[in-house]
Amino acid sequence: MPQPPSPIAPQDLIAGLAKGLAVLESFDTERQRLNATMAAQRAGITRAAARRHLLTLAHLGYLETDxxxxxxxxxxxxLSGSYLASARLPRLVQPVLHRLAAQTGLSFxxxxxxxxEVVIVARSAVQESGQQVLAHGLHLGSRLPVHATSTGRVLLAALPLTELDAWLEGRExxxxxxxxxxxxxxLRSLLQQVREQDYCLACEEHELGVQALAVPLRNMGGQTLAALNLVTSRQRLPASAMRAQLLPMLQEAARELRPLL
Structure with missing residues (x-):
């Protein structure tokens, strides 16, 4: 799990860089194209500043414009390619995810x-009609709401209660x-259940017809670094079968990876 931002002295903070990154992060699936006014609103800066950042990012090649x-x-x-090429976690788990997908025909x-939010950092492909495809429209880098996903609940359940309380306070x-x-x-009640059973099964909470099963991925020190999950449709596999057939596979994969993290 990513560590919280480290403290920084005010004189060491490059405010312009922070604002430029905020503008870059303003683009998402809901707002794929932005003008200066919309970017300013989303980044929390003035329109004039947003315009300068947009023009600079376009000049550097990170944006296109009409x-x-x-x-x-x-x-x-x-940026994402550099992370995937250099980060240990995706490289360690990818072979395991591919093996699980080959064994089950499901997406992990x-x-x-x-x-x-939760962010997918490694993803298996499943075979359909002789081609590899990613199920349910998800891809590397996909971001999903933490409270409505099996992986998000596994990761929230791993937080100390004081940290969870602070995260939930006033949050919609x-x-x-x-x-x-x-x-x-x-949600607190559901997270307590996740702690007790050490896995989470979420049915149709993020998307109708879709259910997901997740387990924590821990290192040898017991720290939860990530979550492993599988996603399928309710029509393809009932929840009882997911627990009986697939939960042991996910748990074994997490145990296999633990000494490597």
Whole structure:
């Protein structure tokens, strides 16, 4: 799990860099194209500052523009590509995920938490019609709400209670489906269940018709670094079968990886 930002002296903080990254992070699946006004609102800066950052990022090749709106260019993938090439976690878990996918025909992921979201850092492909595809429209770098996913709940359950309390305080939990737990008290109860059973099964809480099973991925010191999960449809496999057939496989994979982390 990513560590919280380390303290920094005010004189060491490059505010311009922080604002530029905030503008870059303003682009997502909901807002794929932004003008200066929208970028300013999303990044929390003035329109004039947003315009300068957008123009600079376009000049550097990270954005493309038609003169009014801006959108991400493929150069942005250099940043994620560098992470995937250099980070130990994705390289260690990828062979295990591919093996599990080959054994079951299902899609497996390794996920870490970034505040209110989980991020897929490794992902297996499944075979359909002789081709490898990624199930349910997910891909490396996909970000999902932490409270509505099996992996997110595994990672939240690993937090010390004081840290969990601080994270939940005043936080609005968006409703993704009619099954999503959006009440803090209800979520606390679910997280306690995850702690007791050491896994999480989430059914149709993020997307209708989709269920996911997750287990914590810990190092030898007992620290939860990430979560391993599988995603499938309710029609393909009932929840009882996921627990009986696939939970032992996920748990064994986590035990296999533990000495390597």
């Amino acid at each position: 003169g009014r709106q801006f959108w991400l260019s493929s150069k942005v993938l250099r 992921s390794c996920v870490v938490r970034d505040d209110s 939990l968006p409703r993704m489906t009619a099954h999503t737990a959006v009440d803090a008290t209800a």
